[in-house]
Amino acid sequence: MKSDEKLFRTGAIGSIIVALCCFTPLLVVFFGLVGLSAWLGWIDYILFPALGFFLLLTAYALYRRKFHPDSVCADKPEGR
Numbered sequence: 001m002k003s004d005e006k007l008f009r010t011g012a013i014g015s016i017i018v019a020l021c022c023f024t025p026l027l028v029v030f031f032g033l034v035g036l037s038a039w040l041g042w043i044d045y046i047l048f049p050a051l052g053f054f055l056l057l058t059a060y061a062l063y064r065r066k067f068h069p070d071s072v073c074a075d076k077p078e079g080r
Helices: 003-023 026-034 037-041 044-067
Strands: none
Touching: 003 026, 003 044, 026 037
């Protein structure tokens, strides 16, 4: 698998997971069930920067895919 594809997949999957935790009560319910609800006071300090990081990673991978297509292309003849 190419490094650009890995960047894109990591960014997209991370963005989806963090967005689910930010905008749904999924993480709150989970932490409440396992007895870690005291940690919920500072969870936004972690989730919002993580969401920004994964969105930037996804945008960077899309930029590389669009403006540097030769780094993704596997059909290059060898020796050139």
